[in-house]
Amino acid sequence: MRSSIRRLVTVAVAIAGVVALAGFAWTSTPTSRGKATKVNLTYFTFSAAPDHLKDLQNIINGFERAHPNIHINVQTASYNDYFTKLQTQIESEQAPDSFELNYENFVTYAAAGKLLNLSKIAKGDRSFRASIYYPRAYKVFQLRGRQYGLPETFSVVLLFYNKDLFRQAGVPLPKKTWKWKDELAAAKRLTNSAKGVFGDFQPIQFFEFYKVLAQNGGTFFNAKKTRATFDSPKGIAALNWLLSKTAQGVMPSKTQMGGLDDTAMFKAGKLAMWHNGIWQFAGLKDAPFSWDVTVEPGNVRKAHHFFANAVVASAKTKHKREAWAWLRYFSSSSNAVKTRVKSSWELPAVRNPSLFKPYLAERPPQNRAAVFQALSNIVTPPVIKQEQQLQDIVGKWLDKAVAGQVSAAQALHSAAAEVNDLLKNE
């Protein structure tokens, strides 16, 4: 016993020495390599892992062939952890040279001065044409007239439907001209409590609310973004529309879902209609039932979500030119666009429709054209600098309305009052 413990201690001491040495070895390597003229550019991403790391590498290989003096170092994190890491890196002055931001988080970072202003570099780059991008996607990544990001991808939300359930219930399939009342009428006929089938599902949260608000002709803020306007009668009617689905029994309540989420229920064939994003296509490829999509029903007008990711460069990067070249290549080169379309790695935000032919030809779903029809009337999420707080406030009051603790009107008035306070600090 005694000798074995002594051996243990000796081993621990030896190991400590090795670690110390290894540490010094680590620190000394970069300096000896520093002579090379190659530029190491870091790119931090949340959208590549787990399924598209190889596709990302393909795009990088193409870029490095075209720019032999640049090497891209990839860092990945899952979306949920991405911003924790990004913030730590930025606070520690170790921001990655280039990284990814979704539109909702973009304003927070741009307004805080953490992003490189790309307008000047773009002007100096004679081969650059902003018109290559889908115009709306390009424009949303501007702040105070300056371009801070190049649009990388976009997604929209559609009405998914289970064709088999429609056929069994003898209900005609959804049409793109549908309005809310058509959706509700169909949902009632499709709901079959004996089989545990519900006619419809639409999440009741921030992102759905701002959209149905727009579908009902309402606005989220006043034009100057100094006051919340989402608690107008139009807003209250919009929230009541969402709540009425559960109240009328065509959409499952949390209790009725019994711990399953809506994705699981649609995949299990328990939902006839489902409002969700085109990112679900891949996961539904092998569904044991037939399904399709169409644009979402509107009310006063049509309105569709527009989710977009951009690639941006850090304001502190030492390699502005190289970062610009990479952002351009990654967001719009034909290699990048083709790789993405081929592997269904979201949709590149470029305008040339011929590039999307392989995407449109793929099945299921049959009606992929709906993805582009949705683009003709999109609404972007309401964003302010304190975006997270905004989403938290609205989400909190929507939850209370869903739980039946307050009426739709009370929930929205209370949320608006809190948001108005928030806007004073913008």
Added chain:
Amino acid sequence: MSESSAAAALAASQYREGAGTLIGRALRRLVVYALLLLGAAVMLFPFLWMVSTSLKQDFALFVTPPKLIPSPVETHNYTRVGELMPIWRILFNSVFVAALSTALAVFTSAMAAYAFARLRFPGRDALFFVYLATLMVPFQVTIVPLFIEMKHLGFVNSYPGLILPTIASAFGTFLLRQQFLTLPRELEEAAFMDGAGHWTVFTRIIVPLGAPALATFGIFAFMASWNSFLWPLVIINSQNLMTLPLGLANLHGQYTTQWNLVMAGTTISVVPILVVYLLAQKYIVRGFVFSGIKG
């Protein structure tokens, strides 16, 4: 826990009633084992469900009613995890980092505990309490300064960057100091009389006598390192240096998660900790009893 204590109470009451016949004893044993089996089933079910999910196809995940035995059995999830990340390298990193940081943490904590328990120097107790007070500072608060420190040391994205911040443990020092205080001083005094120095007393007397406490703390340190997520997330950039929790988190997508893949990865990650547990079971149970803290 409650089942077994209930069983013990039952057994005791039966004993008092004098039902000591052979049949009575067999019956008693039957009841005890039935209750223990029930407890085991409750504890094991989540693990079984994890393994079952990891062997299911995507569309078999959410069928109602749920099925425990997957059919068909899908081993593809495991190969897919292997394709998506260098799982063996990540497993090695986890084992390597956990083993090394445990060894170092036990070593530094034991030495510090010895100093706090046995050496006399001005301000010792004050220093000890300041050291203890650091337990109150949440890691989230120190993460940015620590990161900056690692940056200046050149340890970002490296093994030393992963390991160094974990090798000094206030909790371990506290745990071991309390244990060392209970050891009889006479043994050391005898050793000092024979001309031993502090090093000899530490390695030949304190460490062997405190071995159970060292093992207990070692297990805590190992589990903490094994489960650690936030620090590896921040300090590690390349896939080849990731530890398991980090690798597993990368299996979650922005909008959707393939649970069968996540469960396959989790199953792989649970195996080593199971092995450690089986080897050190005795100490782990003692550790929980000893410290009153569950992992």
